[in-house]
Amino acid sequence: MGDPYVLMLIALAVLAVLDLVVGVSNDAVNFLNSAIGSKAIPIKSIMIIASVGVFFGAVSSSGMMEVARKGIFNPDMFVFQDIMIIFMAVMITDILLLDLFNSLGMPTSTTVSIVFELLGSAVIIALIKINGKGEALSELWNYINYSTATKIILGILLSVVVAFTVGAIVQYFSRLIYSFNFNQRPTHVNALFGGFALTSIIYFIIIKGLKGTPFYADIQYILDYNIFILISANFVIWTLISFILITVLKVNVLKLIIGVGTFSLAMAFAGNDLVNFIGVPIAALNSYEIWSESGQEAINFSMGILAKKVPSNVWLLLLAGAIMVVTLWTSKKAKSVIETGINLSRQGEGHEKFKPNNLSRVVVRMAMFTNAGFNFILPEKAQNYLNSKFEKPSLAIPRGQQDQAPAFDLVRASVNLITASVLISIATSMKLPLSTTYVTFMVAMGASLADRAWGRESAVYRVAGVINVILGWFLTAIIAFIAAAIVASLIHFSLYFIIFFLVVVAFMVTRTTIQHSKKAKEEKKQQYVERAELISINGVIEESSDHISNVVLRVGKLYNSVVSDLSKHDLNKLRKTDKNVGKLNNEIDELKDGVYYFIKSLEEDSVEASKFYILTLGHLQDVAQAIGFIARASYKHVNNNHKNLKKGQLKDLLTINAQLNELLKDIGVSFEKRSFDELEVILIEKKKLLNYVADSIEKQVARIRAEESSPKNTTLYFSILLETQDLISALMSLLQLYQEFHLTTKDIREELGDK
Known part of the structure; x- marks a missing residue:
């Protein structure tokens, strides 16, 4: 009787590995964009820092695994067979969806995809059960954990607006303070900036990193009741360290901020998003272990026990972290997604990936009209002062190396990392769900807008790109819900559909990989801008x-x-x-x-x-x-x-x-x-x-x-x-x-x- 479910567990394990690969390819953009775009640190050093962060985050992610077991649906309303069908549908849909977005080079949210896949498959199985029992449709709310699901959805929507707005504001005032000449500012100002930035990131690491570890309970009291003292002490210490680094060791503190920030976001990615890749298979394994010991039929055994907290296997988390790191170093699709984020936020002109549309043209015209209104109100001296802060120095780049120029400077890269870290820290401390992809991407877009990276020559293309990405996010939710529901209903009709869908996954992943490789070769042949060898x-x-x-x-x-x-x-x-x-x-x-x-x-x-x-x-x-x-x-x-x-x-x-x-x-x-x-x-x-x-x-x-x-x-x-x-x-x-x-x-x- 258990044989089909053993095979399902094996299939889920394979799907988990595939999901880790496609998931990391999508989410690498979250923590690598700022460091790679600014070229603050050699690429190998960036990858090493990110890899360590991913490992640390993987170990601290055990607290997030509860989402897959009870965050979206009420497990006590489902039997073991229902749970396994839901989990199979989620993993199959997740791989196909993320692989599609990766192939298009579009960053999307693994959190949104997993949430709506769980929701879609749970809803359809619940409807099937309700119909079989002859119950009223209103009984659906007993099956779905609608309060948590609603909270997650609203949190994600809110994070898009907040991240873009805060990123723009922070970047604007940072540029007013530093202009494009950070090294010419007084040492004490740079030290204060370093102290503030490093304190924000360290606080983020503590709140986000330690919260999922087993020993967090031992220090929770200290953190909860002495948070102001801890933050103040950190600010003083890191300001002094920054001052010493600048004056004595002649270190550019911005590079240190970018390195630490990259580590923190890589850690957050693994800690927050690992559940999106392996949470479902681990939950399936826990379910099987509990059911196999019960001696009951799969169609009769209630899975209410999943509502209890189950400790995660540290070795499985480490193995997942290792797969993530290997993917980080080898995935070509990850590079495509990273290029999309950098391309939309870069300071200079060049080849635009996205085509303008009517909506982007309207948005740009409205922005130009609003800007003209501000210029009419502001005195000319104020306008000249503000404009002087955004004047970019001409960089002497050797011929043939224009493509090696940074996409943006160290100040913007630091702002991206600091702002994203602070926003994620606040949301985590307030127990608000959010997507790290949405936050980091929208912070980068808001910062690039405030930094005047979107000029008259490029604004319509950049805005079109942002609109396409955001629409892709909403499309992710809709497709994830519908596709997971369809897959779950077919598997419920016959378990043989699992074999069919596994063949489809293998075919589609292989096909998109070949197509992406072919497309990359074609793009490499095309000779784009700034060709100084001619x-x-x-x-x-x-x-x-x-x-x-x-x-x-x-x-x-x-x-x-x-x-x-x-x-x-x-x-x-x-x-x-x-x-x-x-x-x-x-x-x-x-x-x-x-x-x-x-x-x-x-x-x-x-x-x-x-x-x-x-x-x-x-x-x-x-x-x-x-x-x-x-x-x-x-x-x-x-x-x-x-x-x-x-x-x-x-x-x-x-x-x-x-x-x-x-x-x-x-x-x-x-x-x-x-x-x-x-x-x-x-x-x-x-x-x-x-x-x-x-x-x-x-x-x-x-x-x-x-x-x-x-x-x-x-x-x-x-x-x-x-x-x-x-x-x-x-x-x-x-x-x-x-x-x-x-x-x-x-x-x-x-x-x-x-x-």
Whole structure:
């Protein structure tokens, strides 16, 4: 009788490991963003500090494990079989949901996901039991611990607003005090700031870290009744230590704050969020142990005993901590989520991950209007004073190392860590539930807004990114509830659904991992902003040649796909080709967006090459737009179920396709190998192809007059031929431009080569 549940426990153990991996990949953003974004500490040192914090937090997390057992539902209303079904549904849903968000590079809350998964699965099982007993629907409240669930939800919603507001206020006044020149402030001011910051973080470590340990009860009396004295003494001690470090050892106290803050938030993450990953499997193990000793049937044994406090296994906590640390060092998805947070809060300009939307535009316009109102009220002297505090010093960054510049300075990184630590400490001491992800992310966003990191050039993109992330959080709750309910109901119908869902988990996690790896490789190939290595004519030649080779070879494949799929009337493949064409156009648009940084990176004697580079991108865009129009028109034609092209039309298109692909291949190889002397021969071949396209147009005109023809087919055919003409013409213009530039700069490049 117990065999199915033993297998379920084994499955839950495997799922727990997977959940730890995907959970850490998501939550690493909470405690690594500030240290990595500010580049205050070497990356290896940051990881070591975070790893120690995670281990310490894992050991102190035992007090949080009660949430999975009794925080959301009343266990005495469920039997053992119900509990195991609920736990299986929660773990399956949690892994799929978190893995999806990680693959998108979007930080979400593991706390919210686990809470709503427990709620969704418990509600559906309760409804099934109520229906089976013929009870009233109002009995549902006896099954669900609605007071705790409501408190958690309201606490999470409130934390979003409070964290953003407090982060903005603290950062604004910190910048007024220090501007962007922390080292130029008086020593006693820096020491006081260090004392305040370190006291806040140490208090956070004590409240958050020790509360889950077995010996907390022994010192609780001291902490509860002497808290003011402890905080005051800590402030004096850490202020003196900061003063000594600054004056005697010449230590930058901000780096110490960032290091200690990173440790504290890593510890909080493990202590607070470990329950989200292994709390359910541990609760399932406890349930099985209790049930197996009872000798009763799984469908009759009440699980009310789960309401009692059960001590956690320290070895299991340590094992979980070890898995978390390994994931922290190796997860590529964690890096993607971290990049999202840093990208939205960075001080400088650069590639924007998110696209603007109507809501972000409205928010930015309202902010500009409000700012104009403040400027109208404030005297000009006050405005000048405030603006002077936000003037960023120009940093002398060596060429080729722009991407190594910090995303923000040490002051903002310290504010992020201090504010998040204080807010989480206050909530913990008041026993208010909250999401560490929401607090740390919203503090960072509020601080970046107050620090004027969102300028006119980037505000609409950054606001859109924040809106997308926040909407993703609410979407997490809705999806978690519904998905967990569906999974639980299916498992309740038949335990064989567990096997099905485990296969789905394995497939989806493997698939998203492969897709993420592929996407990361594609992004690595794309050349984004601030490319300082393009400083000479040779650099321009190399860069533009790579772009041309890449684009023409891809266009050849895309054109071939369109013609082939159109001849077969294959709608699915045409849809896929249309998406690939969209990617190509987006990549060229991003290259054009980076022209500003490209021109700034050129040396004085190479500035003339900027015009050539701009024109090259313009011709490549014309080529991409032409193939884009051909792909969209073909997809639209087939999608509308119009008749296929006639044999004569397809024959001409296949001939054009063969000749065009041969020429595009020759162009791609020539630019890949830098064989520019062959361009003249290629230009002659292109003229022949243009003539063939023109002849095809005339043949179609003759067909229309001589025989019956479909108007839709004629429209599509003429569109393809005309866009093919534009494509070839753009390529001819590009080759002529390149040939002229190659000849006019040949002597200069040879001279540079000799040097």
